Amino acid sequence: MNEADKKAYLAKYKEKKQNGERFFPHSIAKDAVTSLFLFVLLLGLVIFVGVPNEPPANPTDSSYIPRPEWYFLWAFQLLKYFPGSLEGAAIVGLGVVLAVGLFGLPFLDRNAKRHPFNRPVASAVMLLIVAGLAFLTIQAAVTTPKAAEAVSVGGDKTARIEAGGKLYAEYCASCHGENGEGGEIEGQAGEFTNPLNDEAFLVTHSSESLFNVVDYGWESLGMPPFGLKYGGALTDPDIRAIVEFVQAWAPSEEAAPEGDLAALALIETPSYSQHVKPIFDKRCLSCHGARKKGGYSMTDYTGVMTSGDNAPVIVAGDAANSILAQMLRGIKTDAGGQMPPSRPLANEQIELIERWINQGALNN
Numbered sequence: 001m002n003e004a005d006k007k008a009y010l011a012k013y014k015e016k017k018q019n020g021e022r023f024f025p026h027s028i029a030k031d032a033v034t035s036l037f038l039f040v041l042l043l044g045l046v047i048f049v050g051v052p053n054e055p056p057a058n059p060t061d062s063s064y065i066p067r068p069e070w071y072f073l074w075a076f077q078l079l080k081y082f083p084g085s086l087e088g089a090a091i092v093g094l095g096v097v098l099a100v101g102l103f104g105l106p107f108l109d110r111n112a113k114r115h116p117f118n119r120p121v122a123s124a125v126m127l128l129i130v131a132g133l134a135f136l137t138i139q140a141a142v143t144t145p146k147a148a149e150a151v152s153v154g155g156d157k158t159a160r161i162e163a164g165g166k167l168y169a170e171y172c173a174s175c176h177g178e179n180g181e182g183g184e185i186e187g188q189a190g191e192f193t194n195p196l197n198d199e200a201f202l203v204t205h206s207s208e209s210l211f212n213v214v215d216y217g218w219e220s221l222g223m224p225p226f227g228l229k230y231g232g233a234l235t236d237p238d239i240r241a242i243v244e245f246v247q248a249w250a251p252s253e254e255a256a257p258e259g260d261l262a263a264l265a266l267i268e269t270p271s272y273s274q275h276v277k278p279i280f281d282k283r284c285l286s287c288h289g290a291r292k293k294g295g296y297s298m299t300d301y302t303g304v305m306t307s308g309d310n311a312p313v314i315v316a317g318d319a320a321n322s323i324l325a326q327m328l329r330g331i332k333t334d335a336g337g338q339m340p341p342s343r344p345l346a347n348e349q350i351e352l353i354e355r356w357i358n359q360g361a362l363n364n
């Protein structure tokens, strides 16, 4: 500080003092008002906006990527440049250097000017620090792996589908059937699930929407949540594996169900073994195989034609009077209502079965 500066400063100091401006209470009051304002602002944010919690810690979830809050990312990144054994020393050492530097500032920097342009060295140092923090923060953000990439559980697709299949058998089969065929929910008579292995269903539902249903559940329909964050037992990678397993039931992408159905409409003389049985196997066997609902067993041709509490359910040559065909159309009969109970067959499939019945319901 040169003499002229010193004089000017002392004159200003004297003037302020004469005005009666003292550090206490003048500056303290100003600080108090500012602090109070910030406090109320934070309180408001907490009450009205809030921050969602992360899911509860799960030691078995190897896909979790631990990262500090964004405003600590720079320190997190900085520590990466130190070898593990020095990390502790580095974080304490740097902290001490910064704190001492801050306390030492008034002794190091004796410049009486306050405008940043008049204090090139101090301003440059500050800019460097800010730029450094920004650089480290960005560096940390871009090197954070995406959540999906971090999933190594299960390895390649085949292994994941296999793992998903085991989880499916454990968690889903009791309600959705071993092969996703749907059916009556175990222990809940009269409650049914739709087939998950249905082409039309799988083709129209993205991985994401399937994931969300399993993760969050669908309480109003009776589908419980399975995601850890919603009180379930499955991690994100678990659910993704299950979804991949379920999707593997879909035919290859080229064979869109619309194409298949259109082809069914062109078959004028359907054959039992080639056209009808595959539909029965896929959509009826879950309830009319070993479980023989309504006393009706559909495992073979004889069963289809002769079994049932209201047998015969098929009148050869007369679909309109066959209970089975009426039920496919959702007409209420003495034997029951809509078959399959949840999601009806496609119209093309029903018409094909009707043509087969009208042509004599042969074992062809």
Ligand code: HEC
Pocket (backbone or CB within 6 Å): 168, 171, 172, 173, 174, 175, 176, 185, 192, 193, 194, 195, 196, 210, 213, 214, 218, 221, 222, 223, 224, 226, 242, 246, 342
């Ligand atoms: C307690 C029985 C129960 C269990 C266990 C269960 N679900 Fe469900 N789920 C349901 C019910 C009920 C529905 C709603 C009816 C339907 O759509 O079939 C449903 C619906 C769904 C749907 C939506 C279907 C649609 O038509 O939109 C998907 C996908 C699904 N479940 C997948 C799963 C998977 C995967 C599992 C295993 C992790 C599972 N569920 C376990 C009962 C269950």
Ligand code: HEC
Pocket (backbone or CB within 6 Å): 182, 183, 184, 192, 193, 279, 280, 283, 284, 285, 286, 287, 288, 293, 294, 295, 296, 307, 308, 309, 310, 311, 313, 323, 324, 327, 335, 336, 337, 339, 340, 341, 345
């Ligand atoms: C989710 C289980 C379920 C599926 C899948 C299912 N059914 Fe049924 N079915 C039943 C039950 C339960 C009954 C007994 C009547 C009732 O309670 O409505 C029944 C009864 C019937 C009957 C009457 C049997 C009789 O003699 O009383 C026919 C016919 C029938 N189903 C045909 C079909 C056909 C065809 C399919 C496949 C396209 C099918 N069902 C799929 C559960 C199912």
